[in-house]
Structures are given as C-alpha cells and as structure tokens.
Amino acid sequence: MRTKEKFLAAGVQLKFSADVKSNLTKALSWTEKAAKKGANVICLPELYRTLYFCQKEDAALFDLAETIPGISTLAFQKLARKLKITVIVPIFEKRTRGIYHNAAVTIDDTGKIASIYRKMHIPDDPAFYEKFYFTPGDLGFNSVRTRFGKIGTLICWDQWFPEGARLTALQGAEILFYPTAIGWHPSEKKQYGKAQRDSWITIQRSHAIANGVFVAAINRVGFEKTTETQAGLEFWGSSFICDPQGVILAEASTDKEEIVLAEIDLKKIEDIRRNWPFLRDRRIDAYKGITKRFID
Numbered sequence: 001m002r003t004k005e006k007f008l009a010a011g012v013q014l015k016f017s018a019d020v021k022s023n024l025t026k027a028l029s030w031t032e033k034a035a036k037k038g039a040n041v042i043c044l045p046e047l048y049r050t051l052y053f054c055q056k057e058d059a060a061l062f063d064l065a066e067t068i069p070g071i072s073t074l075a076f077q078k079l080a081r082k083l084k085i086t087v088i089v090p091i092f093e094k095r096t097r098g099i100y101h102n103a104a105v106t107i108d109d110t111g112k113i114a115s116i117y118r119k120m121h122i123p124d125d126p127a128f129y130e131k132f133y134f135t136p137g138d139l140g141f142n143s144v145r146t147r148f149g150k151i152g153t154l155i156c157w158d159q160w161f162p163e164g165a166r167l168t169a170l171q172g173a174e175i176l177f178y179p180t181a182i183g184w185h186p187s188e189k190k191q192y193g194k195a196q197r198d199s200w201i202t203i204q205r206s207h208a209i210a211n212g213v214f215v216a217a218i219n220r221v222g223f224e225k226t227t228e229t230q231a232g233l234e235f236w237g238s239s240f241i242c243d244p245q246g247v248i249l250a251e252a253s254t255d256k257e258e259i260v261l262a263e264i265d266l267k268k269i270e271d272i273r274r275n276w277p278f279l280r281d282r283r284i285d286a287y288k289g290i291t292k293r294f295i296d
Contacts, residue, residue: 005267007148009175010039011218011260013239013252016051020064023049024072028079034259035083040109040148041264043088045220045239046156046181047102048072050092052220052235056227057132065094068116073105081111086146088153090179092133093118102134104153104179108146115144119155120164127185127230130157143173149266152213156180159204159217163290169211170279174266176207180219183235197236197254205246212273214264216241221255244272 012030016023027048034042047053049072053061066072068091076089086108093103102119118137122130141164143152152173158164159178168176182200184193200217208215218239225232240251241262249262273279289295 006263006265007040008038009214009216009241009262009264010034010037010042011177011216011239011241011252012042012044013219013221013237013256013258013260014045014048015222015257016045016048016220016224018051020049024075028075030257030259031076031079031085031087032083034261035085037259037261039085039259039261041086041088041146041151041175043177043179043216043218044090045218046090046179047092048090048179048220051224051226052181052233053226054130054133055127055224055230055233057129062094062100062133065092065100067094068103068105069113070094073107073113076105076107077111077113080107080109084109086114086148086151088151088177088179090155095135099135100133101137102130102155103137104155104177106144106146106151106153109148114146115142115153117142117153117155119158121157121161123157127233141167141171143168143171145172149174149264152176154178156182159200159207162207162210165207165211169213173213174269175214175216175264176211178204178215178217180217180239181235182219183233186231186234189234193236197238200236201238201240201248204240205242205248208242208244209246209276210278212244212269212276212278214241214243214269216260216262218260219252221253221257244269245276
C-alpha cells in the first residue's frame with residue numbers, strides 16, 4: 001500500500017498469442033492480480049496486445065495498430081479508475097494514416113491519460129525489424145507526476161542508451177519503467193545467451209546507479225515464431241526492479257508468467273544521492289560534444 005514516501009511497483013511478465021482480444025483480456029486480468037497484491041503502479045511488456053510481429057516486414061501488420069484513445073487505453077482507463085492504480089500500457093500506436101509509433105501510455109489512478117511516450121531509439125536487426133513499422137518518437141524524453149511518484153517511461157531498445165535515462169531522470173523521474181520485448185535467437189543462445197542477458201541486466205542497473213533512481217524492466221516470456229523464414233525468438237523474461245544502488249529488489253524467471261513486485265521508498269533516492277552525488281558533480285560545461293555522432 002502507498003504511504004507518503006512509499007508505494008508498490010509491479011511488472012507483469014506474460015506470454016502472448018496471435019489473439020489480440022485474448023491478450024487484452026489476459027493483461028487486464030493480470031493487472032488486477034497485481035493490484036490485489038497491493039501494487040500501486042503496474043507496467044505491462046512492450047507491445048503487449050500482439051505477438052512480437054517485427055520478426056518480419058509485412059505491410060498488412062499495420063492493421064494491428066490502435067489509436068490513442070483506443071481499445072487498450074479505454075479498457076485500462078476503466079480498470080485504473082476502478083482499482084485506483086496507475087498503469088503503463090505499451091501499444092502499437094496508429095497516429096494517423098502512414099504514421100505509426102511504438103508507444104507507452106501512462107494512465108493515472110483517476111483513469112486519465114497522464115502521458116504518452118513514443119520510443120525514441122528504433123532497432124533494425126534480424127527478427128527485430130522495427131524501423132519498417134515505427135516512426136521514431138517525437139515527444140522527447142519525459143516524466144510525469146502521479147499520486148504515487150514521478151514516473152519516466154522508455155521502451156526496450158531505449159534501455160541501452162544512457163542519454164535517455166539521464167534526460168528522463170533530469171526531469172525528476174524517480175523510477176524508470178522499461179517495457180520490453182527482448183529474447184534469444186535460438187541459434188545464439190548456447191554460445192552468447194548468458195552474456196546477452198547479463199548485459200541487458202547490467203546496463204539497466206547502471207542507469208539506476210548513475211542517476212540515483214529506481215528502474216523496472218518488464219519483459220515478455222515464451223517462444224514466438226511469426227514467419228517460416230525466421231527461427232523465431234525465445235523471450236528471456238527476467239523482469240526485475242532495482243533500487244538507486246542497482247540492487248535487485250525483485251526478479252522474475254526466464255520462462256514463467258509472473259508478477260514482480262517491489263516497494264519503492266522515495267526517501268532512499270535522497271539518501272543515495274547525498275552519498276553518491278553524481279548529479280551534483282556533472283560537468284555540464286564540458287559536455288558539448290555529446291550531441292555529435294562522433295568527435296573526429
């Protein structure tokens with residue numbers, strides 16, 4: 001339960017199918033389960049309403065997109081209002097004809113859409129052909145004040161970039177949520193799988209440490225194969241929540257549907273930043289080159 005300086009954050013780690021209606025029903029049900037466990041702020045995985053369709057390039061798949069407001073937001077607005085929770089709902093957004101985004105909508109405990117974030121960094125790798133579908137975000141990095149704390153949202157590939165975490169934290173975010181869809185290529189898992197997963201956890205823990213904030217990374221699980229020309233993806237789960245020192249407070253398995261739940265003690269941010277004053281000691285006068293692609 002929420003107190004003046006504390007609230008419970010949760011991530012819902014799920015498997016998904018090709019049935020978008022079933023996925024919505026499942027996500028609503030699991031969100032309610034998390035709320036019954038006391039969660040005040042709940043995050044779903046990236047593109048929760050569909051299979052991870054970016055394994056192939058197919059223009060017909062744009063039909064999976066939805067508007068804001070739309071199917072997902074209307075359903076979760078009703079649930080958030082009923083349960084008095086804040087929910088982060090990641091969707092495939094249809095902004096207008098021909099412009100689509102990978103987005104995360106934050107819905108507050110009154111059922112109001114508090115913020116929209118559009119994924120800024122768009123990958124283009126084998127079985128992750130997101131540049132075909134998603135226009136890069138144009139709303140920038142942002143955080144939003146909710147009844148439970150100030151929240152920042154980023155999405156998946158954004159989690160590898162320290163700039164996004166920093167700029168979101170500089171706007172006052174106390175916890176960064178990263179809804180995610182990341183997994184192993186089956187042919188690579190044996191040789192590279194452990195290192196890949198460890199890198200994914202390490203980079204996000206580093207954002208928590210460098211910025212003195214809590215971080216929650218919420219992934220999907222299960223094997224998904226959307227085309228015969230690809231070997232499919234095994235999503236590695238491992239959703240976790242860590243504190244401003246990077247200490248993992250809650251972590252899910254690699255293969256089960258689960259709720260990760262952790263207490264967010266906002267007083268800890270003050271304590272950590274007093275002792276590890278990274279924001280104080282930043283040399284903002286010396287970072288001019290950060291906006292260049294490369295300094296020759």
